[in-house]
Amino acid sequence: MGRGYWDTSTYQAAAAARRAAGIDDFGHSAAMRRLPRNQRRAADALDVYGVTVREARDGADHPASTPIAVFFDVTGSMGRVPVTVQRRLGDLLGLLTRGGYVDDPQIMVGAVGDDQFDAVPIQIGQFESDNRIDDQLRDIYLEGGGGGDKREGYALAAYFLATRAQTDAWDKRGKKGYVFFIGDEMNKPVLSGQSLTRFLGEDDRGDLDIAEVYRLLARRWHVFYVLPNLTSYYDDPEIEDHWRALVGERFVKLEDPDGVADLIALTIGVTEDTVTVAEGITDLRAAGSTSHVAVGKALARFDSGAGDLVSGSGRLPADL
Numbered sequence: 451m452g453r454g455y456w457d458t459s460t461y462q463a464a465a466a467a468r469r470a471a472g473i474d475d476f477g478h479s480a481a482m483r484r485l486p487r488n489q490r491r492a493a494d495a496l497d498v499y500g501v502t503v504r505e506a507r508d509g510a511d512h513p514a515s516t517p518i519a520v521f522f523d524v525t526g527s528m529g530r531v532p533v534t535v536q537r538r539l540g541d542l543l544g545l546l547t548r549g550g551y552v553d554d555p556q557i558m559v560g561a562v563g564d565d566q567f568d569a570v571p572i573q574i575g576q577f578e579s580d581n582r583i584d585d586q587l588r589d590i591y592l593e594g595g596g597g598g599d600k601r602e603g604y605a606l607a608a609y610f611l612a613t614r615a616q617t618d619a620w621d622k623r624g625k626k627g628y629v630f631f632i633g634d635e636m637n638k639p640v641l642s643g644q645s646l647t648r649f650l651g652e653d654d655r656g657d658l659d660i661a662e663v664y665r666l667l668a669r670r671w672h673v674f675y676v677l678p679n680l681t682s683y684y685d686d687p688e689i690e691d692h693w694r695a696l697v698g699e700r701f702v703k704l705e706d707p708d709g710v711a712d713l714i715a716l717t718i719g720v721t722e723d724t725v726t727v728a729e730g731i732t733d734l735r736a737a738g739s740t741s742h743v744a745v746g747k748a749l750a751r752f753d754s755g756a757g758d759l760v761s762g763s764g765r766l767p768a769d770l
Contacts (some may be wrong), residue, residue, distance in 0.1 A: 512554035523633030525596030551719030709741025733754035
């Protein structure tokens with residue numbers, strides 16, 4: 451995985467061709483909704499049952515790969531935001547490479563649901579560096595479920611990434627990757643051992659403490675949680691308190707969901723110290739972004755540089 455290069459014009463042409471032909475942008479979701487619930491499945495490329503590894507490796511095209519994982523909540527409380535996010539994430543590679551914000555980005559996309567109530571609570575693709583990321587995004591099943599308890603199965607995806615992802619960035623250079631969770635709810639009280647068995651194919655080892663799962667993840671990943679507007683719990687302080695206890699200053703609220711890809715690209719650039727927030731906002735404005743104001747507001751406290759994202763108050767709290 452991770453070969454080739456992103457081409458924005460190819461991405462735009464493919465989207466235009468689908469519209470002209472009347473083809474659904476999210477064909478797997480449309481197909482699943484025509485089936486009985488007990489027959490709904492993740493697309494093959496996003497099915498993680500029994501998967502032992504997802505890899506982000508260096509290669510001739512990308513000798514200094516930077517792994518980036520983006521998981522978004524596809525439950526009902528997110529409203530139409532998953533569709534907005536899914537449409538924009540395809541251009542994340544273009545944003546990163548045009549701005550020179552990070553070396554050789556390789557992006558993994560995935561979706562999170564409710565591992566207690568949903569048919570497909572976890573979907574995770576491969577790390578990609580070219581337009582195959584668009585194929586995987588269009589294969590994500592937007593289930594729209596959830597259990598109504600303000601808690602979803604984010605930790606299942608966090609555990610998968612912490613235990614299954616192998617990256618040359620870490621193995622060769624000791625450099626952390628990036629993971630962004632986009633959602634509006636809390637984690638379940640524990641990561642259920644039954645869920646690990648049912649959805650990942652692990653032997654039942656019992657339930658896992660949520661804080662320990664995120665500590666494990668943070669050893670090799672910069673972990674961010676993005677709460678977009680137009681979701682059910684955007685203004686709920688309980689959600690913010692929950693995630694700040696896990697990710698500290700890397701909890702970010704975003705007023706305009708259309709700016710998710712812009713936010714991710716600029717956050718990575720600031721953390722890499724290749725751009726300041728002010729410079730990045732200038733880049734977004736020049737590129738015609740309509741969300742640059744919301745992105746600037748979300749990242750205003752980091753305008754002096756990356757310090758709070760990678761050290762000091764940006765670290766996971768020591769008592770977790």
